[in-house]
Amino acid sequence: MSQVMPTLIHGAYLASTVLLILGLHNLRSPASAIGGNRLAALGMLVAVLATVFNSAILNLELILLGLIVGALIGSLAARFVQMTAMPKLVGLFNGFGGGASALVAIGEYGRLISTSAAPDLYTMLTILLGMFIGAVTLSGSLVAFGKLQGLVAGAPIMFRFQHVTHGLLMLVFLAGAGLVVQAPDTWGLFLALIGLAFVLGALFVLPIGSADMPVVISLLNACSGLAASATGFIVQNPLLIVAGALVGASGVILTQMMCTSMNRSLAHVLFGTFGTSGCTADTGRAQAEHVVRRVDVEEAAMMLAYARTVVIVPGYGMAVAQAQHAVYELAAQLKGHGVEVTYAIHPVAGRMPGHMNVLLAEANVAYTDLADMEVINPVFAHTDVVLVIGANDIVNPAARSDPQSPIYGMPILDVDKAHHTIVIKRSLNPGFAGIDNPLFYEKNTMMLFGDARTVVNGLSSEVKAL
Amino acid sequence: MSQVMPTLIHGAYLASTVLLILGLHNLRSPASAIGGNRLAALGMLVAVLATVFNSAILNLELILLGLIVGALIGSLAARFVQMTAMPKLVGLFNGFGGGASALVAIGEYGRLISTSAAPDLYTMLTILLGMFIGAVTLSGSLVAFGKLQGLVAGAPIMFRFQHVTHGLLMLVFLAGAGLVVQAPDTWGLFLALIGLAFVLGALFVLPIGSADMPVVISLLNACSGLAASATGFIVQNPLLIVAGALVGASGVILTQMMCTSMNRSLAHVLFGTFGTSGCTADTGRAQAEHVVRRVDVEEAAMMLAYARTVVIVPGYGMAVAQAQHAVYELAAQLKGHGVEVTYAIHPVAGRMPGHMNVLLAEANVAYTDLADMEVINPVFAHTDVVLVIGANDIVNPAARSDPQSPIYGMPILDVDKAHHTIVIKRSLNPGFAGIDNPLFYEKNTMMLFGDARTVVNGLSSEVKAL
Amino acid sequence: MIQMAEGLYGGVLVFVLAMFVGFEIITKVPPTLYTPLMSGTNAISGIVLIGALVVAGTDSGTIGAVVGFGAVVLATVNVAGGFLVTDRMLRMFKKGRNQP
Amino acid sequence: MIQMAEGLYGGVLVFVLAMFVGFEIITKVPPTLYTPLMSGTNAISGIVLIGALVVAGTDSGTIGAVVGFGAVVLATVNVAGGFLVTDRMLRMFKKGRNQP
């Protein structure tokens, strides 16, 4: 195609590749990460400018309009999204990336069959692949977003023979793809395939419970990258292949990491059903058998203020209650009393990898005050008071001791080894995994019931008054 | 060219690429490294077999003969080389790699100009580049080998206006290259350029002292990789480009690491002069001013056997004296007496990165008994006795305290912080950097003069007799 | 000799190499930064914008224009939103005064 | 669209990506293994053997045959010697009985 200044554009794409890689490379520490993100953005800018100037673009106004509209929507979303809504936003953006890839594949299909020459096998296959991954990513992401937003029922939506149906539809798609390859210029069939891919993506995510959406979103993140790579094969641009592969690798690693930390296989997340049954029965039994020690805000404040060392363990409940600022305030009060305060971060605390880190960073907590699981676990035995705020599964000792437990083997924060543990939550209800937590009935555990933000604010004022 | 089964050969090359990368990846721990090396070898085998079967090779006997001769020489060298001679061997092999690249470039040149069509600019440039890097690597490596082997004078060989001469020759080469590109089919000129490249390589290494050869060898390692990459551009085979780039990256990183650990810039190593002057004067002054505490074998053996913790610091002298087996023996005796023995490994102890690790591994020392500098430095303050065996610069506290010292700023092992330090060496002579070592005159340092192997053997028998 | 040029082989090789680069780099990213990593890579997957520009810029009738325009908008939202939200998040990460 | 095919661009891209892979991988290799790393990469640089086979296998007169033969021998020494000596070295590395 148009090769006005091939060397310049090649140079620009090469520079863009290097910038994207260096940008990701710099994400290895919080100090260099800001610069890294900007390097990557610069790489993207270079690629876009080079493309706009190089291609003999016909409808420049249209493209500029598209860029402006997109940039406007994107920056507004980025500016106003709440940090607790990050999983949703990332989910939605994945869908957009996938959608764009699908549209590019469709556009290329249209262009190719409108020109005389029949497209070759290789091109048709890459177009079908790009369209498929893109469409599946789009519809899957929309369903995932809907589940998180409460637009689609969060509970797993299942029906009889569902796996069989999926399999059959997949076969139909493959057969249709075969036909399209043989007779490329049949728009009708191609459109049907687009629709089918869209349905498959939605059907894929619908049966998965909303609690598992973070894993699905991470997987769809990988898919959006792979879709971009596939598009790179279609338009024969290695920059797209490279960038897409980087995203694909990242998504795969994060998905893998989440599954490992939850001690479940990816297949189990995608095709099993989890977090929906058995919890009430368990809880009932456990509550009947065990004694729960309660503590009130005044007493808890005393314990915290007169401790030497306090470790705070934030969990999903802190995110839900938006209690991060209150927690920072409490920690500041305690430090004023000479207490050494550390935050213990479990790799899958919350609902998204690194969720707690972002929330605490938002509330001005220094990242050097956060300790990873491996670092903090040996410390608990020498800790005076652990304050668990809206966390549940990540501090469940059954993962260590009860081989029958569905989370047995999952690495947890050993808060039960501390001298005293105070747990803030609203009830004895289970968390994400839907199972009972023996921690609540241990001798040195005290429950402090209530909404995380209200309770933590209460603790702050009490400590202040001391 | 011959594309009998393009898909198969592409698949084989792709597999080979992946195997080579996975092989290197597995070098990240001693446990997985053996497997990694074998994976890489498998990758090479796949590539060779695929090439032999794919190309319509004409003189198969000749090629088989070449493979057999090469494999024989290579395996004999690998089988019988002494571990202390590894730097030499690696140096020589680098040269062979470079030589092969140069020959391939020359062969391609011959083939191209013997066919009618004039080779294009791109091809000629890559041929010249491959030939140049290859020839420089070969002659440079031969000189480096000669210096280490004592065939070439080890001292820096310098003459007036040497840098100017180099620069001029380089310009002549560039001019000649320009001519060859314009009129490719002039064998005479091309041969002259080969000779010139060869001379340049030798001239490049001759002025560098033999003590700096490890850095040069590591740099030539990188060059041999880059030569292979350049060859990949000539024969248009991406596998060569990838493998060569991997080697290039590795060589660059190792060179960089050595320079950092020696606290010198690469330019200073290549173009400066170091380790040749000033040392005798320094030593004289120092010896006159300070008191040296000596210890004999019996007393040293007592100190070691009755210590709770002993840290052994091996250095170049241990390698020279081939004392590693004796050291292992001594450590075993000490452990028998209930002493806790650790080895402290400085990153540039010896004359090659990882030198001490290989020697100690040869003597059956477990790699889990070795401690890196960062790990062991805080431990010295609680160590009863440090036994320094043939090390000098890497334990020179002037690097910490004396801003005038040429090695000021180089990270060292803080053996002077231990309760007692025993230093085994033959004299008060300086080591590689040619500078005096204040450690020898410290209050809690005791010198144990003699050849490392003899002395350590003596220590062993004494400890045994206790 | 093998033609480096051949589309599929070259593309797959580039893909494999980039996957390796990705794996090696991402495994070094600390858990602290996983959320920004997700949104940042999200933005990078918007690279498909390059393809969208090409499609939108080619003359291929109304359908082509509509499809291209849609692709440009979606990809740009992804790129702009992704990088900006990542930047916003990363700017919140602060170092403690007492630690180095 | 950009032709992926174009020799130089494709080659340089592959080179750059492979350099990144190399840097990311090698920076994770512990100092303990630096000597085997040097000899192992040494063997890998013998990949030029592939080029040597092509040169030696082409009919290009006596000079071509001699040059090709020399290249094959040198590269094979490098490959065989490099991998074998690395293997020999690595087999010497042993784990302590008390440590995991």
Ligand SMILES: NC(=O)c1ccc[n+]([C@@H]2O[C@H](COP(=O)([O-])OP(=O)(O)OC[C@H]3O[C@@H](n4cnc5c(N)ncnc54)[C@H](OP(=O)(O)O)[C@@H]3O)[C@@H](O)[C@H]2O)c1
């Ligand atoms: N981070 C990730 O990447 C990720 C991804 C997928 C899945 N997961 C899963 O998510 C779970 C994370 O563990 P987690 O301990 O953070 O959360 P969790 O196990 O889901 O527990 C959260 C607890 O917070 C309490 N809570 C909810 N709202 C609250 C409020 N307003 N005030 C106070 N407490 C409140 C709930 O108890 P009450 O109802 O009694 O208040 C609940 O038990 C793990 O099972 C993990 O596998 C994580």
Ligand SMILES: NC(=O)c1ccc[n+]([C@@H]2O[C@H](COP(=O)([O-])OP(=O)(O)OC[C@H]3O[C@@H](n4cnc5c(N)ncnc54)[C@H](OP(=O)(O)O)[C@@H]3O)[C@@H](O)[C@H]2O)c1
């Ligand atoms: N490892 C690398 O990659 C590398 C590369 C390039 C340069 N270097 C440089 O090499 C140096 C390495 O430091 P190092 O402390 O290991 O060595 P060193 O500073 O060179 O000292 C070695 C000492 O061993 C003694 N010695 C020699 N033969 C001996 C024998 N047979 N018995 C007992 N002692 C003997 C010598 O003293 P006597 O003569 O008194 O016995 C000498 O002072 C550093 O300066 C480093 O920068 C290392």
